[in-house]
Amino acid sequence: MRMDVAIIGSGPAGINAAITLAKKQKSVVVIDEQGKVGGKLIGQLHEDPKDGWWIGKQIAEQMKREAEQVGVIFLLQREVWAIEPGWSIKMSGHEDITASYVIVATGAQENPTPVPGWTLPGTLAIGAAQVLNNYERVRPGKRIAIIGVDPLAFTVAQELKLAGADIVGIYLPPEGLFATEKAKPQSTIGYLSTMAHLAPNPWLRLAGSMAKHHFIQKMGSRFYPKAGMKVFGVPLRLRHSIISIEGTDQVEAITTVKLSSEGKAVKNSEESIVVDAVCISGGLVPLVELASSCKTVYIEELGGYVPLHSPEMKTSKKNLYVCGNITGVEGAKVAMEQGKLAALSIVYKMTGDEQLREEVRSQKEEVNRIRAEATITFMPEIMSGRKKMEQMWNEYVHESRDTHDIR
Amino acid sequence: MRIEQHPILGPLNNETVTFTFNGDVYEGRKGESIAAALLANEIRTLRYTAQKNEPRGIYCGIGHCYECRVMIGTKRSVRACITEVVEGMKIQSQGG
Amino acid sequence: MSMYMKAGIRMTSAEIVVIGAGVIGTSIAFRLAESGRQVMMIDRNGIGAATSSACDKAIFLQSKRPGLHMDLARESRNMYNTLEEELGQSVEFKGAGGTVAIHTEQQMLFMKKFVHDQTQAGINVSLLNQKEAKEQQPILADDIIGASYSPDDAEVNPLKLSQGFATAAKRLGVEIMTHTEAIGIEKSNGKVTGVKTSKGVISTETVINACGPFASSIARFSGVPMNIKPRRGVILISEKVDPIVNGSLLDAQYIAAKHLSGQQPEYGIGLSLGQTDSGNLLIGGSREFVGFNKHVHSDVLHAIAYHACKVVPALTNIRIIRSMVGFRPFTGDGLPIIDRSEQLRGYILAAGHEGDGIALSPITGCLVRDLLNGGGPTSRFLPHLTSDRFKEKTLL
Amino acid sequence: MDCVICRCEEVLLSDIVRAIEDGYTSHREIKLKTRAGMGICQGRTCRLLLDQVIASVSQGPVPKTIGIAPNVPIRPIMLGDLAKGGGKAK
Numbered sequence: 005m006r007m008d009v010a011i012i013g014s015g016p017a018g019i020n021a022a023i024t025l026a027k028k029q030k031s032v033v034v035i036d037e038q039g040k041v042g043g044k045l046i047g048q049l050h051e052d053p054k055d056g057w058w059i060g061k062q063i064a065e066q067m068k069r070e071a072e073q074v075g076v077i078f079l080l081q082r083e084v085w086a087i088e089p090g091w092s093i094k095m096s097g098h099e100d101i102t103a104s105y106v107i108v109a110t111g112a113q114e115n116p117t118p119v120p121g122w123t124l125p126g127t128l129a130i131g132a133a134q135v136l137n138n139y140e141r142v143r144p145g146k147r148i149a150i151i152g153v154d155p156l157a158f159t160v161a162q163e164l165k166l167a168g169a170d171i172v173g174i175y176l177p178p179e180g181l182f183a184t185e186k187a188k189p190q191s192t193i194g195y196l197s198t199m200a201h202l203a204p205n206p207w208l209r210l211a212g213s214m215a216k217h218h219f220i221q222k223m224g225s226r227f228y229p230k231a232g233m234k235v236f237g238v239p240l241r242l243r244h245s246i247i248s249i250e251g252t253d254q255v256e257a258i259t260t261v262k263l264s265s266e267g268k269a270v271k272n273s274e275e276s277i278v279v280d281a282v283c284i285s286g287g288l289v290p291l292v293e294l295a296s297s298c299k300t301v302y303i304e305e306l307g308g309y310v311p312l313h314s315p316e317m318k319t320s321k322k323n324l325y326v327c328g329n330i331t332g333v334e335g336a337k338v339a340m341e342q343g344k345l346a347a348l349s350i351v352y353k354m355t356g357d358e359q360l361r362e363e364v365r366s367q368k369e370e371v372n373r374i375r376a377e378a379t380i381t382f383m384p385e386i387m388s389g390r391k392k393m394e395q396m397w398n399e400y401v402h403e404s405r406d407t408h409d410i411r
Numbered sequence: 412m413r414i415e416q417h418p419i420l421g422p423l424n425n426e427t428v429t430f431t432f433n434g435d436v437y438e439g440r441k442g443e444s445i446a447a448a449l450l451a452n453e454i455r456t457l458r459y460t461a462q463k464n465e466p467r468g469i470y471c472g473i474g475h476c477y478e479c480r481v482m483i484g485t486k487r488s489v490r491a492c493i494t495e496v497v498e499g500m501k502i503q504s505q506g507g
Numbered sequence: 508m509s510m511y512m513k514a515g516i517r518m519t520s521a522e523i524v525v526i527g528a529g530v531i532g533t534s535i536a537f538r539l540a541e542s543g544r545q546v547m548m549i550d551r552n553g554i555g556a557a558t559s560s561a562c563d564k565a566i567f568l569q570s571k572r573p574g575l576h577m578d579l580a581r582e583s584r585n586m587y588n589t590l591e592e593e594l595g596q597s598v599e600f601k602g603a604g605g606t607v608a609i610h611t612e613q614q615m616l617f618m619k620k621f622v623h624d625q626t627q628a629g630i631n632v633s634l635l636n637q638k639e640a641k642e643q644q645p646i647l648a649d650d651i652i653g654a655s656y657s658p659d660d661a662e663v664n665p666l667k668l669s670q671g672f673a674t675a676a677k678r679l680g681v682e683i684m685t686h687t688e689a690i691g692i693e694k695s696n697g698k699v700t701g702v703k704t705s706k707g708v709i710s711t712e713t714v715i716n717a718c719g720p721f722a723s724s725i726a727r728f729s730g731v732p733m734n735i736k737p738r739r740g741v742i743l744i745s746e747k748v749d750p751i752v753n754g755s756l757l758d759a760q761y762i763a764a765k766h767l768s769g770q771q772p773e774y775g776i777g778l779s780l781g782q783t784d785s786g787n788l789l790i791g792g793s794r795e796f797v798g799f800n801k802h803v804h805s806d807v808l809h810a811i812a813y814h815a816c817k818v819v820p821a822l823t824n825i826r827i828i829r830s831m832v833g834f835r836p837f838t839g840d841g842l843p844i845i846d847r848s849e850q851l852r853g854y855i856l857a858a859g860h861e862g863d864g865i866a867l868s869p870i871t872g873c874l875v876r877d878l879l880n881g882g883g884p885t886s887r888f889l890p891h892l893t894s895d896r897f898k899e900k901t902l903l
Numbered sequence: 904m905d906c907v908i909c910r911c912e913e914v915l916l917s918d919i920v921r922a923i924e925d926g927y928t929s930h931r932e933i934k935l936k937t938r939a940g941m942g943i944c945q946g947r948t949c950r951l952l953l954d955q956v957i958a959s960v961s962q963g964p965v966p967k968t969i970g971i972a973p974n975v976p977i978r979p980i981m982l983g984d985l986a987k988g989g990g991k992a993k
Contacts, residue, residue: 037474039494059419084978085980086976094988098987113471114471116948118906118952124466125467126455131471131473132470132473142412142443182955247904460913461913462913477979478910485824487825488943556935685926686928812986816982823986826981829945
């Protein structure tokens with residue numbers, strides 16, 4: 005099969021790129037290893053202060069219908085195992101797809117936080133719990149503990165609660181190798197303050213205004229009630245961490261320990277709490293493996309290694325574009341706009357049409373506008389991360405202008 | 412474990428499929444993943460590890476960690492978390 | 508806290524410096540230390556991190572041509588019998604025998620002669636008919652016409668081999684500097700005086716180049732030219748499966764790819780199959796001259812997979828988790844160079860084992876020891892492993 | 904308390920710390936020594952954790968290794984699927 009564009013990943017970025025391309029009369033195929041379209045979108049469920057309930061499953065289904073109407077071809081349950089210049093997309097089952105352009109929109113994966121006992125069945129990455137709960141409609145457990153304090157943990161806690169689960173608490177990860185800062189009450193309060201604008205969340209608003217200054221952060225961690233505070237009925241336990249998960253054949257309990265305001269475990273404060281599931285939230289990391297032939301750069305503020313890319317979403321490899329979380333961890337709405345931007349950039353390159361140049365320019369602005377309006381920010385310094393990327397791209401273009409075709 | 416009633420998402424699809432896991436017969440909902448179908452039947456342990464014989468189940472939920480791998484017929488290392496359960500499916504625990 | 512983490516070198520002089528910590532370098536360091544020498548071993552990466560961790564695990568005797576090649580391999584194979592005891596740890600050595608599958612009448616003709624010559628040379632190898640071959644190796648395809656089998660073929664875990672030699676060498680006082688790249692050889696009056704490394708200079712009068720396919724780059728700054736070129740081999744690694752291979756398995760096309768220069772299959776494809784203790788299958792492989800290009804085009808993987816499925820259809824449903832790319836040091840006659848340099852005193856080359864590094868690792872340590880110390884049980888081989896055997900024909 | 908780091912190969916934190924202390928300091932060396940990252944997920948789950956252990960034990964910065972050798976196949980595919988592209992020349 006010969007296509008104008010092949011898109012890897014059917015998440016919000018990939019699918020919106022596909023719709024945009026198809027509307028511009030380009031032949032486009034979307035490949036995904038999952039059987040359903042939508043990527044991480046399918047599990048999302050939260051109340052947006054402006055637009056009401058955001059039901060990822062419905063949005064994904066709607067986008068899929070729209071895509072099919074405009075002629076997008078979906079190849080699902082195909083594992084892409086290599087992308088070779090030309091472009092040749094190698095898939096399980098050995099179907100041959102060649103495409104003039106490729107968009108890699110493989111999203112992000114979760115960064116694990118290992119805890120003794122975390123291999124026991126019943127311990128899930130928080131994203132897995134989200135999909136089971138909101139998409140599959142199967143509760144991950146009856147009594148659930150959450151490890152890690154971040155936007156995804158808050159969101160999923162609320163979603164589990166909505167579905168009738170009993171959340172025993174959101175806890176800090178154990179102190180140690182893997183969670184040095186994340187395991188301290190003080191720095192966690194500091195981090196929470198960066199999410200102060202998380203509108204649906206009253207406690208965060210409080211923490212945000214409380215924790216703007218270092219001094220107040222310190223006070224906050226000292227005066228943070230040892231029993232925790234409830235955020236929409238879920239106890240947020242910033243003075244406790246989970247030190248192990250117990251069970252023989254599956255999760256049966258967690259062991260928690262009290263923390264001093266400096267984050268040190270208080271002696272003899274271990275407590276065992278019966279649960280049947282534990283969710284671990286360790287943050288998201290861009291998933292770049294299929295774009296590893298591109299030049300990649302490390303930008304902490306974007307979530308780690310990301311393919312070097314222009315503000316128009318093109319990479320160092322000719323005719324290879326990226327969009328969505330592979331470029332930095334952000335919400336679905338930003339990903340969708342990035343998808344549209346990548347698509348318009350490709351159409352502009354294919355046609356050289358001046359009107360498209362204008363569309364690309366205004367879509368770049370749209371991405372920035374949506375980013376500025378986002379109600380959930382996963383990476384607090386995302387704006388400066390994006391600036392760094394633009395600088396790095398400009399440097400790259402400058403350095404390689406004689407040797408590379410970076411158009 | 413099934414969320415029959417949901418304040419936002421409304422009623423649940425009631426179309427069922429029948430499948431087996433390690434020879435035992437179970438009922439799942441049409442369109443759901445193998446992992447979801449098993450969890451709905453309170454099955455969390457999908458296999459035991461090769462060296463230490465430790466129980467493992469679904470972990471990442473997006474097909475990356477391969478912890479939930481099962482055998483379907485002669486097909487090895489099928490990821491329960493991203494593979495749809497279908498009528499008559501014969502699922503087996505996979506060693507290793 | 509590890510001493511290797513800190514930059515800089517603690518020891519600034521050594522009696523002998525071994526460059527390269529693969530299965531060859533570590534074996535040499537161990538044997539030299541055992542004979543009382545003070546040795547330092549450096550590697551630009553880590554122990555066994557290059558060719559020695561990108562190879563198959565077979566120790567085949569029956570694939571060798573009778574003569575010197577065979578004698579070396581046999582002697583080395585015998586050393587394996589006591590190696591784990593000497594090293595004080597397991598290297599997952601197993602004398603589980605080896606099978607060579609035969610598919611075509613043409614291969615049968617070639618293998619009949621090959622087996623005949625080997626039997627004459629005293630190798631314990633026999634031809635099996637189809638039924639016997641399937642009994643020996645039940646996973647073979649039904650359309651094979653026979654096989655050759657030797658109970659003396661064996662296998663080892665290459666990762667454990669270099670680590671085992673290194674650990675034992677360390678115990679005998681060898682200092683191992685990883686992440687330390689040799690960037691020059693210091694000379695004076697036609698003699699080695701030191702090795703310049705990325706972490707400082709080590710003064711020494713004896714340096715051993717055990718860099719396998721990378722030996723030429725060291726040779727370049729030693730001023731002593733040499734002819735070893737990289738031959739790329741690709742091996743597929745499978746997920747863990749229950750034990751399905753008895754010992755090691757090759758097919759006759761592999762033997763042909765190895766020994767017949769005229770009729771090379773595309774990409775030098777021939778099956779080699781082994782299974783590690785952990786359950787992973789190593790499915791080889793290819794032989795190509797592509798310089799040090801690590802990028803493998805999918806056509807090569809397709810070709811390896813296609814051939815493997817043809818010889819062993821039972822592999823069809825097993826998943827491949829990655830590919831391994833290794834560069835084998837090719838000399839042209841299948842034998843390594845173990846020799847002192849005539850131009851530069853104190854410079855010794857011990858490289859060029861191509862695909863036999865694992866099989867010849869134990870004996871290579873002894874060869875170099877005997878070369879340096881004089882006499883010794885392996886010294887009879889040394890006159891045949893000199894570099895001047897290539898004087899007439901330049902390979903590069 | 905000890906804890907599994909590489910879930911596929913069942914490698915413990917203590918195994919990795921011991922390897923680093925024995926001089927196996929880089930990502931690749933630790934992999935070759937302990938098998939961490941050698942399993943079916945090819946280090947997708949433990950790759951970043953290994954970096955953190957290395958940094959912690961060596962008291963250095965977290966190595967910003969991309970940890971992604973361009974190693975195909977990027978997904979574990981069946982040998983039979985891989986074979987379908989072969990045999991054209993024959």
